[in-house]
Amino acid sequence: MLATTIHGPRDIRVEEVPDPTIKRPTDAIVRVVAGCVCGSDLWPYRGENPIQAGATIGHECIGVVEEVGGDVQQFRPGDFVIVPFCHCDNTCAHCEAGVQSACDNLSMTTSGQGELARVGQADGSLVAVDGGAPDAALVPSLLALTDVMPTGWHAAVSAGVAKGGSVVVVGDGAVGLCGVLAASVMGAETIIAMSRHEDRQRLATDFGATHVVAERDRAGAKAVKEITGGVGADAVLECVGTDQSMGTAFAVARPGATVGFVGVPHGVELPVGKMFQKNVALRGGIAPVRRYLPELLELVLDGRIDPGRVFDLTLPLADAPEAYRAMDERRAIKVLLQP
Amino acid sequence: MLATTIHGPRDIRVEEVPDPTIKRPTDAIVRVVAGCVCGSDLWPYRGENPIQAGATIGHECIGVVEEVGGDVQQFRPGDFVIVPFCHCDNTCAHCEAGVQSACDNLSMTTSGQGELARVGQADGSLVAVDGGAPDAALVPSLLALTDVMPTGWHAAVSAGVAKGGSVVVVGDGAVGLCGVLAASVMGAETIIAMSRHEDRQRLATDFGATHVVAERDRAGAKAVKEITGGVGADAVLECVGTDQSMGTAFAVARPGATVGFVGVPHGVELPVGKMFQKNVALRGGIAPVRRYLPELLELVLDGRIDPGRVFDLTLPLADAPEAYRAMDERRAIKVLLQP
Structure with a gap:
C-alpha cells in the first residue's frame, strides 16, 4: 500500500510499504477514507523525538473495515468506522475506570496517513457510524473524533470545566481549538483563548471563546487576571506541552x-512549590478517546459541534510532505489527507 | 511572655519575648492552653529551611481569647477557641471557593509554642468551642484540629477518596495518620498505611488502616500492587514532601x-511524563483549615474521631527543646506543649 513514512527530521515521504495484516485474532484492518497530520507528529518531524527511519507515521483515520480477525464479533467488512488513535479492549480495569488510554492491551494506529491501518482490540476500540459511508461534509468532523476533539474534550474534563465557570485555553492548535469548543458545550461562561494568529482567533471565537488574549507569559497572565476580576481562571486547558505553555497555564x-x-x-x-502554595492541581494525559466517542459522535451527528472546521487544508495523500510543511510553518491549522 | 524560639539548626530555646499585641483592628490575642510541634517545624530545626535567628516558632495552638481588636465582632475575651494555623477573612473570593489557605488576607500563627499568640482576621479565622474550656481529655483532639487533622483530611479530599475505594497513605507522621483516619471516615474500603514503625503501624490500624506495608520504594509499590489486585490505588495521600515519598506515591x-x-x-x-502516560493527577497544598473546621469539630465532639491520639508525649512548654529532639529522633510522633 501507499503510506507516509518518516526517514529523519523534515524527511517525510509517501511510498509503497507492505500492507498491514491481521496479527492477532482481535485485530481488524481498515481501509482509510481520510487521515490527517497531528500536532504531535511535528515533534519527530522537527527532530525533537527519536525517529525510526522508514517507519510509517499517522495515528488518526476513519474508514471502512476491510478484514477482521477470528475473534472480532462486533464488526465486519464494509462497516464505516471511527478509529480511536489508541486502541483498547474496553473491558479491563483501567478501561472500566475510564482510562482507556492505559488499557492492559493498549496499542496505537501507526499508518493513519496511509491506505490501510491495523486496529488492535477491534471490538473494544472501533465505533461504527450507522448507515455506512457518511456524507462527505461530515468526514472532517468524524475524522476529528479520532484524536483532536476527544483530546480537547479530555483537557476540559480533566480541568473540571463547569457550567458558568471561567476557562483559559493555552494553545491555539487544533487541540486547543477543540478545547474551546468543549468548554463551550460544557457551559463555561467565560472562555479565554490565548492566541496570536488571526485565523485561529476567528475559529476560537466561532467555537465559543468569549475573549482572546494575544499576549504571552507575564503580559498574558496579567490580561487574564483582568478579565477574571483579579481572581484567575477556574479551569485551565494546557494544549501545547512546552515548559513555557505550562508556566502560563499555572x-x-x-x-x-x-x-x-x-x-x-x-x-x-x-x-511544585507554586502548585502547593496555590493549591492548583494538574490532571490529564493521553486522552481515553474511546470513553468519549459515543457522546461526541452524537454531538457531531446532531449538528451540535463541528470540530472538522480545524481542517483548513485538504491534500491528496501523495502530498503528505507538503501537509507537514504547512503545519510546521503554521500556514495550516490541521491538514486532512485523502488516500 | 515565655515562648519557644529558634536560633539555628537544632538550637531551640524557651525564653522571654515581647507579648504579641493587636496590630490591626481585625486581630485577636489568644492565651495558649495547648500548643505543639509540627512535622514541618523539623525542616528549619534540621537546617533545611532558612532560619531567622531568635524568631518565635510554632503555628498550632488552642486557647482562650485574651483581647480583640476594634473590628472583631464574633469573639470576646474568655471565648475558648481553635486557632487554624493559617488565618483568613473567610469572605474573599478564594475563601468562598474553599481555598482559605490562599486568602487575600492570609497570615499565620507564629508563637503557638508560647504563652500568647496573635490571630489575624479573628472573625474569619477562629472557631469557638461552645461551653468554654473543654474537658482536659478533649484538649489533644481539639489541638489536632488546628493543623494536622485538617491537613490529613485535605490530603484525602484532594486525592478524591471515595466510599468503597482503595487508598494508600505515604508517610506515617501525625499528618499521615490523620490521613488514614480521614480515609476511614470517608468510607474507603481498603486503606494501606506505608509505615516501618511499630507504634505508628498500631495507631494507623486503630485509625482504620486495613493493611500496613513496611517496604519502601519498588518493594513497597509491589506490595501495594498485590493488595490492590494488580491495579494500583484509587487515591494516594502523600504526607511527607520528599522526592522519594512523591515517587512512591506515583x-x-x-x-x-x-x-x-x-x-x-x-x-x-x-x-510529568509518567503523570501524562498514566493520567495520574496531583492535587493539594496548604490545607484550608478553616473550611474543614466546623465539620471536623463536630466529628470530635460527637466522639466519632479522636485525632488527639497522635500526641504520644506531653511536656511543659519549658521542655520544648526536648520536644523537638523527641520528634527529630522519632521517639515521639507528636509532642503537646503545655504553657
Whole structure:
C-alpha cells in the first residue's frame, strides 16, 4: 500500500510499504477514507523525538473495515468506522475506570496517513457510524473524533470545566481549538483563548471563546487576571506541552483551580512549590478517546459541534510532505489527507 | 511572655519575648492552653529551611481569647477557641471557593509554642468551642484540629477518596495518620498505611488502616500492587514532601488516580511524563483549615474521631527543646506543649 513514512527530521515521504495484516485474532484492518497530520507528529518531524527511519507515521483515520480477525464479533467488512488513535479492549480495569488510554492491551494506529491501518482490540476500540459511508461534509468532523476533539474534550474534563465557570485555553492548535469548543458545550461562561494568529482567533471565537488574549507569559497572565476580576481562571486547558505553555497555564490559574493537560510534555518542569502554595492541581494525559466517542459522535451527528472546521487544508495523500510543511510553518491549522 | 524560639539548626530555646499585641483592628490575642510541634517545624530545626535567628516558632495552638481588636465582632475575651494555623477573612473570593489557605488576607500563627499568640482576621479565622474550656481529655483532639487533622483530611479530599475505594497513605507522621483516619471516615474500603514503625503501624490500624506495608520504594509499590489486585490505588495521600515519598506515591497510583499532597515539597521533581502516560493527577497544598473546621469539630465532639491520639508525649512548654529532639529522633510522633 501507499503510506507516509518518516526517514529523519523534515524527511517525510509517501511510498509503497507492505500492507498491514491481521496479527492477532482481535485485530481488524481498515481501509482509510481520510487521515490527517497531528500536532504531535511535528515533534519527530522537527527532530525533537527519536525517529525510526522508514517507519510509517499517522495515528488518526476513519474508514471502512476491510478484514477482521477470528475473534472480532462486533464488526465486519464494509462497516464505516471511527478509529480511536489508541486502541483498547474496553473491558479491563483501567478501561472500566475510564482510562482507556492505559488499557492492559493498549496499542496505537501507526499508518493513519496511509491506505490501510491495523486496529488492535477491534471490538473494544472501533465505533461504527450507522448507515455506512457518511456524507462527505461530515468526514472532517468524524475524522476529528479520532484524536483532536476527544483530546480537547479530555483537557476540559480533566480541568473540571463547569457550567458558568471561567476557562483559559493555552494553545491555539487544533487541540486547543477543540478545547474551546468543549468548554463551550460544557457551559463555561467565560472562555479565554490565548492566541496570536488571526485565523485561529476567528475559529476560537466561532467555537465559543468569549475573549482572546494575544499576549504571552507575564503580559498574558496579567490580561487574564483582568478579565477574571483579579481572581484567575477556574479551569485551565494546557494544549501545547512546552515548559513555557505550562508556566502560563499555572500563572493564569486561580487558587484551587485545575490545569487539564493534554500537550505531550517536552522539557516541562512542573512548579511544585507554586502548585502547593496555590493549591492548583494538574490532571490529564493521553486522552481515553474511546470513553468519549459515543457522546461526541452524537454531538457531531446532531449538528451540535463541528470540530472538522480545524481542517483548513485538504491534500491528496501523495502530498503528505507538503501537509507537514504547512503545519510546521503554521500556514495550516490541521491538514486532512485523502488516500 | 515565655515562648519557644529558634536560633539555628537544632538550637531551640524557651525564653522571654515581647507579648504579641493587636496590630490591626481585625486581630485577636489568644492565651495558649495547648500548643505543639509540627512535622514541618523539623525542616528549619534540621537546617533545611532558612532560619531567622531568635524568631518565635510554632503555628498550632488552642486557647482562650485574651483581647480583640476594634473590628472583631464574633469573639470576646474568655471565648475558648481553635486557632487554624493559617488565618483568613473567610469572605474573599478564594475563601468562598474553599481555598482559605490562599486568602487575600492570609497570615499565620507564629508563637503557638508560647504563652500568647496573635490571630489575624479573628472573625474569619477562629472557631469557638461552645461551653468554654473543654474537658482536659478533649484538649489533644481539639489541638489536632488546628493543623494536622485538617491537613490529613485535605490530603484525602484532594486525592478524591471515595466510599468503597482503595487508598494508600505515604508517610506515617501525625499528618499521615490523620490521613488514614480521614480515609476511614470517608468510607474507603481498603486503606494501606506505608509505615516501618511499630507504634505508628498500631495507631494507623486503630485509625482504620486495613493493611500496613513496611517496604519502601519498588518493594513497597509491589506490595501495594498485590493488595490492590494488580491495579494500583484509587487515591494516594502523600504526607511527607520528599522526592522519594512523591515517587512512591506515583508508583502506587493506578491510572486515572489522584495523588493528594500535603507534605511541604522539599527537592521534589514531579514525574510529568509518567503523570501524562498514566493520567495520574496531583492535587493539594496548604490545607484550608478553616473550611474543614466546623465539620471536623463536630466529628470530635460527637466522639466519632479522636485525632488527639497522635500526641504520644506531653511536656511543659519549658521542655520544648526536648520536644523537638523527641520528634527529630522519632521517639515521639507528636509532642503537646503545655504553657
